[in-house]
Amino acid sequence: xxxxxxxxxxxxxxxxxxxxxxxxxxxxxxxxxxxxxxxxxxxxxxxxxxxxxxxxxxxxxxxxxxxxxxxxxxxxxxxxxxxxxxxxxxxxxxxxxxxxxxxxxxxxxxxxxxxxxxxxxxxxxxxxxxxxxxxxxxxxxxxxxxxxxxxxxxxxxxxxxxxxxxxxxxxxxxxxxxxxxxxxxxxxxxxxxxxxxxxxxxxxxxxxxxxxxxxxxxxxxxxxxxxxxxxxxxxxxxxxxxxxxxxxxxxxxxxxxxxxxxxxxxxxxxxxxxxxxxxxxxxxxxxxxxxxxxxxxxxxxxxxxxxxxxxxxxxxxxxxxxxxxxxxxxxxxxxxxxxxxxxxxxxxxxxxxxxxxxxxxxxxxxxxxxxxxxxxxxxxxxxxxxxxxxxxxxxxxxxxxxxxxxxxxxxxx
Amino acid sequence: xxxxxxxxxxxxxxxxxxxxxxxxxxxxxxxxxxxxxxxxxxxxxxxxxxxxxxxxxxxxxxxxxxxxxxxxxxxxxxxxxxxxxxxxxxxxxxxxxxxxxxxxxxxxxxxxxxxxxxxxxxxxxxxxxxxxxx
Numbered sequence: 001x002x003x004x005x006x007x008x009x010x011x012x013x014x015x016x017x018x019x020x021x022x023x024x025x026x027x028x029x030x031x032x033x034x035x036x037x038x039x040x041x042x043x044x045x046x047x048x049x050x051x052x053x054x055x056x057x058x059x060x061x062x063x064x065x066x067x068x069x070x071x072x073x074x075x076x077x078x079x080x081x082x083x084x085x086x087x088x089x090x091x092x093x094x095x096x097x098x099x100x101x102x103x104x105x106x107x108x109x110x111x112x113x114x115x116x117x118x119x120x121x122x123x124x125x126x127x128x129x130x131x132x133x134x135x136x137x138x139x140x141x142x143x144x145x146x147x148x149x150x151x152x153x154x155x156x157x158x159x160x161x162x163x164x165x166x167x168x169x170x171x172x173x174x175x176x177x178x179x180x181x182x183x184x185x186x187x188x189x190x191x192x193x194x195x196x197x198x199x200x201x202x203x204x205x206x207x208x209x210x211x212x213x214x215x216x217x218x219x220x221x222x223x224x225x226x227x228x229x230x231x232x233x234x235x236x237x238x239x240x241x242x243x244x245x246x247x248x249x250x251x252x253x254x255x256x257x258x259x260x261x262x263x264x265x266x267x268x269x270x271x272x273x274x275x276x277x278x279x280x281x282x283x284x285x286x287x288x289x290x291x292x293x294x295x296x297x298x299x300x301x302x303x304x305x306x307x308x309x310x311x312x313x314x315x316x317x318x319x320x321x322x323x324x325x326x327x328x329x330x331x332x333x334x335x336x337x338x339x340x341x342x343x344x345x346x347x348x349x350x351x352x353x354x355x356x357x358x359x360x361x362x363x364x365x366x367x368x369x370x371x372x373x374x375x376x377x378x379x380x381x382x383x384x385x386x387x388x389x390x391x392x393x394x395x396x397x398x399x400x401x402x403x404x405x406x407x408x409x410x411x412x413x
Numbered sequence: 414x415x416x417x418x419x420x421x422x423x424x425x426x427x428x429x430x431x432x433x434x435x436x437x438x439x440x441x442x443x444x445x446x447x448x449x450x451x452x453x454x455x456x457x458x459x460x461x462x463x464x465x466x467x468x469x470x471x472x473x474x475x476x477x478x479x480x481x482x483x484x485x486x487x488x489x490x491x492x493x494x495x496x497x498x499x500x501x502x503x504x505x506x507x508x509x510x511x512x513x514x515x516x517x518x519x520x521x522x523x524x525x526x527x528x529x530x531x532x533x534x535x536x537x538x539x540x541x542x543x544x545x546x547x
Binding site: 241347373374377379382385386389390393 | 434436437440441446449466468469470471472
């Protein structure tokens with residue numbers, strides 16, 4: 001086996017091995033440590049000496065490490081030792097079980113963990129990524145990420161490895177973590193371009209798995225549809241030199257129409273099933289964009305309606321921003337600007353960016369340029385800042401080129 | 414050895430240099446391309462450790478605390494914002510001369526009309542662990 005083959009195989013097997021070992025010990029943290037050691041050993045040995053049953057090998061080695069560890073630390077833990085030793089001799093249900101990965105996901109996305117802890121733990125325990133890969137994805141030193149993962153595991157110590165009694169009631173935090181992960185991959189561009197793990201792809205893979213296990217959960221189906229319908233536009237989202245291309249200017253022929261079809265089928269199924277939540281509404285908006293042949297022929301009034309529902313559902317002021325853009329497309333930029341009046345979004349670069357865009361539409365180039373500059377000063381995303389600085393420069397140049405008496409339109413026009 | 418190449422916000426020696434948001438759009442693009450290209454070169458040569466830009470001075474905050482009372486948090490805007498850090502490159506190079514060479518390249522980044530902006534780059538060696546042989 002070549003080294004990349006081994007790495008790929010380990011990535012697939014890691015969550016299964018962890019599930020099997022954790023199910024036997026009934027606990028996540030120790031099992032995770034043991035499986036990490038087994039993975040490290042496999043990475044060294046397998047290229048030269050591949051085992052006949054790779055998953056069995058990992059489970060056996062990890063279990064042996066656990067037994068050693070328990071013997072070393074505490075004789076009172078004989079019960080766990082016994083449980084761990086089962087796997088060495090094998091039992092009828094030794095194979096991975098379908099819901100192991102689900103139990104792992106519920107544990108990793110538990111409420112006691114903040115997203116900065118749950119996301120890395122999820123990527124490692126369920127996604128099978130190495131600490132180094134996760135650290136590179138978040139541009140932090142490997143030791144920092146390792147520490148974060150240990151803290152996450154420590155917080156979960158003592159938690160039983162089993163499905164929650166009522167999985168439906170616990171789906172929400174899992175969806176939130178997966179959506180954050182997706183967005184991290186979708187917008188990340190800080191620092192120099194390094195080879196980074198595809199976090200959005202990872203989020204989609206995990207959400208697909210969750211949907212496969214809980215096909216009737218509307219939030220999960222809505223979230224998966226949202227991710228597919230958003231990710232479909234990724235090929236058109238950056239120019240050849242890496243600059244951001246806004247939706248209005250994207251080459252729609254580059255969109256992944258296969259993903260769009262899949263997302264829309266999924267969305268329609270979940271919408272038909274009843275309860276409409278946040279993710280279904282967001283997915284509906286994404287679908288309306290994906291179905292449109294151009295920015296101008298998009299069904300903006302439908303999008304405005306979806307955002308209005310979302311705003312009353314969540315009370316999130318950021319939704320108002322999106323709604324203002326849609327309303328401006330239907331009723332004109334002034335109507336959009338009116339919706340933004342009095343909006344409390346302290347230091348939000350998006351508020352300034354949307355205002356800049358709408359002011360430009362009204363022809364007030366001087367104010368638009370100032371708002372673009374204000375947005376550029378507040379964004380935390382390098383690529384977005386480049387874009388906003390360019391927009392500020394562009395509107396400022398247009399303003400300077402305009403005859404003096406038309407530079408600023410009279411108020412009220 | 415590692416050096417931090419620090420760039421202050423807006424402090425450039427090119428006379429009458431407008432803020433970047435008021436440059437001609439093609440000059441903005443040229444400047445951004447220059448920075449990306451320099452990073453790509455340093456990445457290729459194996460000398461780039463990290464390069465980051467910082468969010469603007471408008472959202473910078475200063476914190477002072479005596480460890481007992483609630484901290485004093487000072488918000489912008491700041492009259493001396495030109496002295497605030499705008500970004501940095503952390504490079505791992507063979508010599509001080511090489512760090513100075515990279516700093517010089519960075520200082521001559523193109524501005525309005527392609528003229529080098531002559532931005533002062535602060536070059537500071539990053540302290541390492543003591544030599545284990547000593």
